[in-house]
Amino acid sequence: MSGLGLVLEIAKTALATQRYGIDVTGHNIANVNNPSYSRQNPVIEAKEPASYGGLLLGQGVDTTSVVRATDQFIESQLREQKSNEVAFEEMEQYMQILEGYLNENSETSISVLLSDFWNRWHDISNNPAGSAERVAIYEHSILLAERFNSLEADLIQMKTDLTGAVCFGVGRINEITEEIAYLNTQIVAIEASTTANDLRDKRTALVSELSEYLDVKSFEQSNGSLTIITARGCVLVQGNASYDLEMGGATGDRVIWRSSGTAIVDITDYLSNGKLGGWLTMRDEVIAKCELDLNALAKEFIWAVNNQHSQGVGLKLFEPDSTLTGTYKTSTDLDALEFGSEIQYIADGFKLWIENRTAPANPIMNAVSIDLSGLSGSSSLADVATAINNQIAAAGLAGVTASVSDDAIRFTAGSDYAFGFSDDNSNMLAALGVNTFFEGASAGTMELNPVLSDKDYIAAATIEADGSYAPGDNTNALAITDLQYTSNQISQWTCDRVNGNTQSTVTATFEQYYHGLVGAMGIISSSISRSREFNEVMVNELSQIRDSISAVSLDEEMTNLMEFQHAYEAAAKLITVADEMLEELLSAK
Amino acid sequence: MRVASKSIYDAARFNLANIQEQLYKANQVVATGKRITAISDDPVGLTQSLHVKSALSNLEQLGRNISMGKSWLAASESSLSQVQDIISDARALCVQMVNGTIDPSQQASAASIIENHIDEMVSLGNTEVNGHYVFAGWKTDTVPFGQDGTYHGDNHAFTIKIGNDTTIEIGADGEALFQDLFTTLSDLKDALEGNDVDGIRAAMTNLDIDHDRITTKISDIGSKVLRVETNERIFQDVTVSNTQRLSEIEDADMAAAIIDLESLEVVYKAALASSARIMQLSLVDFLS
Numbered sequence: 100m101s102g103l104g105l106v107l108e109i110a111k112t113a114l115a116t117q118r119y120g121i122d123v124t125g126h127n128i129a130n131v132n133n134p135s136y137s138r139q140n141p142v143i144e145a146k147e148p149a150s151y152g153g154l155l156l157g158q159g160v161d162t163t164s165v166v167r168a169t170d171q172f173i174e175s176q177l178r179e180q181k182s183n184e185v186a187f188e189e190m191e192q193y194m195q196i197l198e199g200y201l202n203e204n205s206e207t208s209i210s211v212l213l214s215d216f217w218n219r220w221h222d223i224s225n226n227p228a229g230s231a232e233r234v235a236i237y238e239h240s241i242l243l244a245e246r247f248n249s250l251e252a253d254l255i256q257m258k259t260d261l262t263g264a265v266c267f268g269v270g271r272i273n274e275i276t277e278e279i280a281y282l283n284t285q286i287v288a289i290e291a292s293t294t295a296n297d298l299r300d301k302r303t304a305l306v307s308e309l310s311e312y313l314d315v316k317s318f319e320q321s322n323g324s325l326t327i328i329t330a331r332g333c334v335l336v337q338g339n340a341s342y343d344l345e346m347g348g349a350t351g352d353r354v355i356w357r358s359s360g361t362a363i364v365d366i367t368d369y370l371s372n373g374k375l376g377g378w379l380t381m382r383d384e385v386i387a388k389c390e391l392d393l394n395a396l397a398k399e400f401i402w403a404v405n406n407q408h409s410q411g412v413g414l415k416l417f418e419p420d421s422t423l424t425g426t427y428k429t430s431t432d433l434d435a436l437e438f439g440s441e442i443q444y445i446a447d448g449f450k451l452w453i454e455n456r457t458a459p460a461n462p463i464m465n466a467v468s469i470d471l472s473g474l475s476g477s478s479s480l481a482d483v484a485t486a487i488n489n490q491i492a493a494a495g496l497a498g499v500t501a502s503v504s505d506d507a508i509r510f511t512a513g514s515d516y517a518f519g520f521s522d523d524n525s526n527m528l529a530a531l532g533v534n535t536f537f538e539g540a541s542a543g544t545m546e547l548n549p550v551l552s553d554k555d556y557i558a559a560a561t562i563e564a565d566g567s568y569a570p571g572d573n574t575n576a577l578a579i580t581d582l583q584y585t586s587n588q589i590s591q592w593t594c595d596r597v598n599g600n601t602q603s604t605v606t607a608t609f610e611q612y613y614h615g616l617v618g619a620m621g622i623i624s625s626s627i628s629r630s631r632e633f634n635e636v637m638v639n640e641l642s643q644i645r646d647s648i649s650a651v652s653l654d655e656e657m658t659n660l661m662e663f664q665h666a667y668e669a670a671a672k673l674i675t676v677a678d679e680m681l682e683e684l685l686s687a688k
Numbered sequence: 689m690r691v692a693s694k695s696i697y698d699a700a701r702f703n704l705a706n707i708q709e710q711l712y713k714a715n716q717v718v719a720t721g722k723r724i725t726a727i728s729d730d731p732v733g734l735t736q737s738l739h740v741k742s743a744l745s746n747l748e749q750l751g752r753n754i755s756m757g758k759s760w761l762a763a764s765e766s767s768l769s770q771v772q773d774i775i776s777d778a779r780a781l782c783v784q785m786v787n788g789t790i791d792p793s794q795q796a797s798a799a800s801i802i803e804n805h806i807d808e809m810v811s812l813g814n815t816e817v818n819g820h821y822v823f824a825g826w827k828t829d830t831v832p833f834g835q836d837g838t839y840h841g842d843n844h845a846f847t848i849k850i851g852n853d854t855t856i857e858i859g860a861d862g863e864a865l866f867q868d869l870f871t872t873l874s875d876l877k878d879a880l881e882g883n884d885v886d887g888i889r890a891a892m893t894n895l896d897i898d899h900d901r902i903t904t905k906i907s908d909i910g911s912k913v914l915r916v917e918t919n920e921r922i923f924q925d926v927t928v929s930n931t932q933r934l935s936e937i938e939d940a941d942m943a944a945a946i947i948d949l950e951s952l953e954v955v956y957k958a959a960l961a962s963s964a965r966i967m968q969l970s971l972v973d974f975l976s
Contacts, residue, residue: 131693138692198727203738210738214745221749225756225848226820228829560826571820571828571846577855583746584852614738621731628728639702643695650692654971661975 103684105156106677112159113670116143119162120663127651128660135304137167137649139296167296170648174303175317177641182310182372184634189377190385191631193257194624197386200253201617209250210617212243213610217583223559224577228414228570233554237547244537244545247397251543254390261382262352268312268375269344269354275309276327276341283324284339290323309335313373329356330369354379368596384594385623390542391592391600392616397542399589400609402438403582405535409520409528411558411575412568416454416517417510423518426532426548427540428506433483434476437540438530446472449523451487452562453499456515464566467494471525480508483531508533521562534558583608591615700963707956714949723940737937740930746852747927753848754920760846760858761916764822765909767815768902771869774805774812775899778876782892786885799880806873810835813866822846823862832862837870839863850919856912865905869898 123141130136142165146158203210219236226232282302289295302325309315309327315335317327327336333356335342340359344366347355353367354375368383370376417423429435433442448471455463467490474482484501491499498516502509508531512518520534528534532548536557539545550556560572586606594600607615716725724730724737781798784790790798813833815822824832824841832841839862846859872894879887 132697134694194728195726201727203727203734204725210742211745214742218745218749221753221849225753226818567842569826569828569842569844571824571826571859572844573826573847577847577849580849581853610742611739614735614742617727617738618731618735621727621729621734624726624728625731639698642698646692646695646698647690650694652691653693655690657971657975 103677103681105151105158106673106680109157109159110670110673110677112146112161113673114667116141116160116162117663117667117670119165121660121667123165124656124659124663128653128656131651131653131656135300135307136651137169137296137300137303138651139165139167141165164294165296166294167299168649169303170645171319173641173645173648177638177645178307178310178315179372180634180637180641181307182313182315182376184631184638185311185374186372186377186380187627187631187634189374190381190627191624193261193378193381194385194627196257197254197389197620198624200250201389201620203617207242207246209243209246210610210613212239212246213613215239216243217580220576220580223557224573224580227559227573227576230554233557236557237551237554240536240547244539244547247393247542247545250393251390251397251541254386254393255543257386258382258390261378261386262346264378265352265354265375265382266346268378269346272309272312272335272375273341273343275305275312276335276343279305279309279325279327279336280339280341283336286323295323311373313370313375315373330366330371331356331364333364333366334358352382379596383596385620387600388592388594389616389620391594392590392612392619394541394543395590395592396609396612396616397545398540399587401537401540401545402441402529403585403587403609404579405532405537406441406526406529407575407579407582408536408558409534410523410561410578411534412519412521412560412562413556413558414560414570415555416452416519417512417556419456419512419514419516421512422504423510423533423550424504425508426535426538427530429480430506432477432479433474433530436530438526439476441526442471442476442530443525443527444471444474444476445525446470448525449528450521450562451491451499452519452521452566453491453496454517454519454566455498456517462517465494465496466521466566467491467496468522469527471527479503480506480531483508483527507531519562519568583610587612696966700959700967703959704956704963707952707959711949711952711956714945714952717940717945718942718949721940721942722938724938733937737934740934740937744927744930744934747923747930750850750852751920751923751927754850754916754923757848757850757856757858757916758913758920760817760820760822761909761913763815763817764858764860765906765913767812767822768865768906768909771809771812771866772899772902772906774808775869775895775902778802778805778873779892779895779899782876782888782895785880786888786892792883795880795883799877802873802877802880806837806870806877807835809833809866809869809873810837813837813862820846820859821862822859823865825859825861825863828859833866833870837866837874839867850916854919856916858912860905865901868894868901872898 120141120143123139127138130138141162144161144163146161148155148157150156202208205211216236216239219232219239222232223229223236279302282298282305286295286298286302289298306315306317306325306327314330315327316329317325319325320338324338325336326334326338328334333342335344342359343357345355345357347353347363348365348367353365354370356364356366358364367379370379427436427438429439433439436442448469450466450468452464452466455465469487469490471486473486480503484503487501491497498513499518500511500513502511510518510533520528523529532538534550534556535548536551537545538548559576560568560570561574562568586608588604588606589609589612590602591605591612592600592602605612605615717723724734727734781801785795785798810833813823814831820828821830821832821841822828824830825844826846827841828846830840832839834840841862843861843863845857845861847855847857850856872891875887875894876891878884879891
């Protein structure tokens with residue numbers, strides 16, 4: 100038969116259930132602003148009824164489990180979108196720095212300096228003998244070269260910083276995957292008997308953080324453990340094991356996945372999402388292009404100016420007892436020179452002028468036309484020196500000798516002999532770095548030829564066929580000013596990590612090319628910003644959907660609290676009633 | 689849709705941040721007066737503006753070249769017209785000396801007049817602009833004519849650039865211009881001193897030839913001045929149109945920019961007000 104004991108028993112389960120309810124509500128309220136928290140709900144069921152005196156009577160209530168309100172599909176969508184957004188966010192930040200380097204609203208921007216460079220040559224052509232004009236072009240060209248140097252250095256520094264960031268990211272990824280593997284073990288153990296809600300939330304949060312670093316795909320196994328793979332199908336976590344990433348490759352800037360065995364996979368080029376994806380895209384695509392194009396421009400620019408400059412003569416010849424050393428070096432053959440491929444091995448090579456000053460009042464100027472047809476790309480510098488010396492001797496002249504010094508060509512004038520050059524049809528002088536304006540062959544190495552510290556050697560004039568040269572001759576300076584209007588074939592790069600970098604040629608003046616480069620960076624930058632904005636909106640939308648399923652609503656929880664509280668009060672009342680009834684019975688005499 | 693408490697705060701954060709970003713950009717435009725402050729703002733416009741800027745820089749330089757050319761040409765022209773005057777004077781003197789009876793003292797004084805003319809010619813042949821000799825060919829730093837009229841320059845003409853692919857000779861080969869004239873004048877002086885009437889007549893013919901040559905040169909210079917000035921005018925026009933274009937590309941439409949800023953301000957205030965109100969609402973406040 101059913102006794103008063105049953106009423107008390109029912110009241111006890113009711114009290115416990117409402118208390119659990121208040122606990123869960125409290126837990127929810129406490130986590131109201133925890134972004135990775137999924138709200139929990141107690142699952143309340145009526146207890147199995149028991150039969151008493153032919154009646155089936157309920158036995159109260161039971162909390163069978165506490166479940167999380169969550170939607171796996173939305174969670175993974177959100178995670179993927181977030182991973183995308185983070186990549187663009189990082190790129191946008193680095194792009195802002197790059198834009199600063201390319202800032203065109205300044206008097207020291209490369210395009211202003213380039214325009215001014217030509218203008219200074221115009222000034223020299225207007226007053227070829229003027230020392231002020233010569234100092235101006237000298238100082239200005241140093242400024243231009245330094246600007247190229249510092250832009251290149253800034254780009255390299257950015258790449259170094261990005262590699263540092265990737266390295267830090269790899270460290271954090273390894274920590275996260277280790278932790279996820281540990282959580283897998285715990286969840287599998289706990290879920291043998293119950294639900295591991297909070298551990299799952301914690302694991303979800305870690306997977307989210309992981310996806311903010313790199314591309315992540317995850318699958319849940321039937322036992323509750325999570326398998327995580329990244330680019331190229333490399334497994335980061337499986338069951339209770341995690342696999343580390345590391346920095347490797349020839350220069351230590353590649354991201355390498357290492358299996359439990361000895362197998363390694365270079366996943367660098369396949370990471371496109373998360374911070375790592377953003378950093379690597381910046382480093383290996385955006386900055387790489389900027390640097391390659393800048394160097395292509397610097398190389399063509401240096402070559403064009405040098406090639407024209409080497410045709411000319413300054414206010415004076417290279418003096419007696421002086422040496423003139425080429426700026427480009429090769430220890431092997433001529434093809435190995437920076438601009439070795441430009442040399443034409445022709446009979447009508449260049450003219451070497453030797454002025455005999457043994458009778459100072461009556462100097463005699465003679466030319467040797469240097470025949471290069473006996474040489475080729477596989478000739479050495481020594482071969483060049485020998486050919487020149489032989490031809491000087493064959494012309495019955497003396498006083499200037501060619502030699503090789505420290506892997507560069509060197510001309511040495513005897514006392515009473517001075518020398519100069521003209522009519523180089525072979526590009527040999529420019530390729531050797533003789534009588535040139537700049538040295539170096541890239542943005543980072545561009546400098547002024549040290550010979551020009553004597554500004555009289557800035558070659559505005561040309562030695563004429565009769566060997567005369569005049570301070571007011573500006574033909575070479577005019578030819579240099581023409582270079583600003585000349586279109587050149589300049590390489591332009593497209594950098595793609597997966598498909599490799601490809602090179603095409605554009606026809607443009609130097610300034611147009613640089614403007615195009617800045618414009619291209621601007622386009623990349625604005626498209627990154629747009630993608631970031633788009634992804635941000637998507638993340639926001641998905642977050643709202645996720646939160647509408649999983650996040651806590653205080654109003655809801657307050658209502659629940661009231662509900663549980665009133666139910667608790669009622670259950671307590673039940674005990675009072677049972678108590679009074681018992682007392683009634685006990686006091687019956 | 690179920691709205692979580694967090695969503696209300698997140699939405700406020702997201703929306704306010706978005707409007708703030710737009711406000712920042714709109715303010716940047718109004719404050720700088722520029723539509724493009726970073727290269728990503730309008731990469732195509734930026735590339736165009738860079739092209740225009742370098743074109744402007746080149747035009748400015750060509751303008752400087754032209755003004756220098758003008759000063760050279762003006763100096764040459766004024767020297768050569770003085771040379772023309774001297775030739776005319778000398779010729780008038782010849783006419784006087786050939787016609788009628790001239791006594792030796794008159795001839796001697798005529799000879800000394802011609803000698804003075806030769807000195808004047810030397811100094812005109814040595815005309816300089818900013819320390820450069822105009823009639824010395826490329827030897828612009830060498831005094832082209834000695835006292836006796838010997839030429840020390842060379843046979844080129846100093847040339848400058850007045851357009852992207854246009855050069856113009858602004859100096860001259862002094863020898864071609866003056867040498868015969870010096871010979872004529874010194875021959876005339878000798879003829880006067882030696883009372884050589886045939887010599888004087890020959891000098892008259894030569895003076896006519898010299899006069900023609902100088903006149904041709906002056907008209908050549910005149911047409912050069914015209915060319916240079918035409919270029920100058922064109923460049924001034926192009927500079928104006930380029931500057932205008934630059935402003936169209938770069939400069940903000942202030943009226944539109946300020947309206948944008950103000951409308952964003954209204955939106956921002958509304959968002960602040962609605963966020964402030966909605967964030968305060970909670971069931972908790974109504975429970976006792």
